Amino acid sequence: MTRQGGPVENASGLGDAFSAQDHVFSKKELLDVGYVPDPSHIVARNEEIRRLATALNPAITGDDPSNVFLYGKTGTGKSLCARYTTNRIVAAASENDVTVGRVIVDCSQENTETRAVRATARGLNDPEETDVTVPESGYGRSRYYSLLWEVLDDRFDVAFVVLDEIDCLDGTDFLMQLSRATEAKKLRHCSVGIVGISNKIKYRDRLEERVKSSLQERELVFTPYDREALREIVRSRLDAFDSGVLSDDAVSECASLAAEEHGDARKAINLLRHTGELAANEGADTITADHVREARTLAERDRVRALLAGATAQQKAALLSVVSLALVEKTRTFKTAEVYAAYEDICADAGLETLSKRRVHDLLREWEFLEVLEIERTGDGRARGSYLQHRLLEDPSVVRSVFDQSDRFAGVGFTSGTVTTTWSNI
Template identity: 30%
Template sequence: MDTDSSGSNGGDSPSEDADPVPDDLSEDFGSDEIDATGSGSVDDTGSESIEEMLLEFDEQAGLIRDRSLLDPNYIVEEDRIVGRGEQLQEVTKMLRVALGDNRPPNLFLYGPSGTGKSLITKAVCENISNICEQRDIRFGTIEVNCQDLNTLGIAVYELAERAATEAGVEVQVPKHGVATKEKWDDLYRIVDENFDSVVFVLDELDMLVGRRDKQEPAFSRLLYQLTRSGAIDDLDAHISVVAISNDTKMMESVGSRALSSFTPEDVHFDDYDANQLQAILRRRQDAFYDGVLSDDVIPLAAAFAAQTHGDARKAIDLMRVAGELAEREGDSSVGEEHVRNAQEKVEKNRVLEVVRGISTQKKLCLYATAAVADETDDGTARSTTGYQVYQFLTDTIGVDQYHQETYVNKMKELTTYSLVDFERRSHGPSSGMFLEFQFAERPDTILDTLREDSRIEMVSADEVQSVVKAQLRNET
């Protein structure tokens, strides 16, 4: 959870005010009309019961045959992995030494979200595990996503839990109330007693920052402890680390001690282009029944995903949501209109997922900047103009107001969510330097989502628009 220095963190979660039930509605519901099983009739006008509706929906001809293929996190067969031949070969070559009961090198996989980093790591490790089992080598893959882990102690406990689950044993220390060293000791105990070789897969590692009063981020300390585990005399198991990050500059924040012990092999994952995304979707189109996908579904879904950093997860999600929308509407096929509707829904859902966890101050910074971008021809926003709108918002709502430098820093922090990016600009000696922000999603989608926060919803959207237009006219 982000905590701002102003201490103003109220209103982060959208409030949902339930509408009161009209008095005349009570006449439509008799106490004996819905039994404990929910199979009674809702009213006496002949409408279907819940059970009847469920059975009717269940009997409808579905369009999706295998929903697992439309899950971006599902480990697909090797022939479905496309556009990543070079990276697949590199990761395979470096991790294959585990087949000889040797320690593989540490790896650092970096590149934009949805470019196959986690998919390839999981696929390679799963194949290694299968071969090692045949050779009586106890190989384990301990994977954790660091996005929701806020301290080093929690991260170590999570690794211990995952290792224990993989080995079919129990963790012997509590999650809270003990020193982190005790958690490390139990993690090493589980690994040493149950495995010959373990690969720790640390996904989105750069998100594990930890306490802000620590000079070294938590992910650096985690890397140091894991990669120096070979120096522990009573630890016989081989331990390797695969660090995965969207942040290409993550290694710059790793401390010198950790960097010295980690010394990874780097594997870069670049964006998928539209053709590669089409190939990925075509390898998964058998998730649908034959003949239900119209010809324009895959090219359109790939084109939408290519616009936002070539994200394969988004492309797969778009096709899944399009199919689900078509099913709910009772259509016999999935067409272009379903993909366009899915695009709007997926964009909003993604933005909502991001903004739910950020502070009110960050929401205000983001809202002000998106409001500016929504009014410009190229969809960008200058930091100087965004700050003027931010000041209007904070004055209107009555919350603490950051200085411009802090506003800029908060916007920079939001780049870690792949929601916004920036470039340093200047329009001549008289205008000075400023940052120009660009959005990965449509600014109007971001605005609509942020307005679900009750405090932001208090501010008139028309007033904000007027302020934005006035500030844009003042730009030099």
């Protein structure tokens, strides 16, 4: 439908931005963050799924499943495999006339014991079946526990409680209560299997002995995907695009870039979506490796822009010193002395007060916290002791281009390129 004379029609240079059709996507939702691929599209995780299923499958005959904890870096398919495997077991049990329940609790949201119990009870309840209502607020923790036990015994032979991002949960009391519910006679009939998920590999070290002893959990570690697996994962979303649009080169480039960045499938899929959007905006008929690289640069630039928007002038000067060094020296790693010398030049150039070495160190630590830098203490032979190495994690030319769009720092750099300061060991 077209309407004449509206403001959009009069705006120039908007191209096809408001048209519904493009020649790139056919099912863009396959690239949504929350999209759960169908099982035939889960790639390179057969072994993990098999081991998880082995731990949980006693539930199919109504027996006690093991507790399992899944560890691994972000984007390695932990949540996906947990969701898929528990789904399959619920379905297989039902064919056996065994009722298995499953709830997924996002502990980054439900991060206190009370919230977690309430979310578990609400997620597993069906008021029509149990005549129990689990209110969203107003009850104390023990009341929510009573409701949870009542719902579990009423509805299920076995229930899986999947605690995603479990490291965000305060304390371990919920784990204790769940794992001891049968022993403590809170549950008469239903048994509970806990599936904990975390990208903090050291989470287990935080658990007290008494918790470990009552969980007796098995552990599964998800390693980062390699380039080949990422290529398969990207290819598995091919149906998101009109046929023939996504070139093999683009698939390989997407996989290579994501493999460089810790083998994260989420990054690969996000990059694919951004690339498709870019190509669609250009009105392109095929997606090339160039589109992928361009999309990555745009995404990085957006991320850097957002980080810089929240930074003070001094924070920016500290970062710019590392970035300028990286551009001049063509390497990414620098000692404190080099960074500080560059920082002094940059402050002079930008008309900023020069802060002490220690303050600048604190500012650099803030960039480290934001994962823009990595700071490590290292050795340089016995005579000179250890010193700090600052490694830039972002592409320096991308960061520089964002600085060049800002008033104060456009064109600001350091002049000497040679390091005169000799102190170290801060």
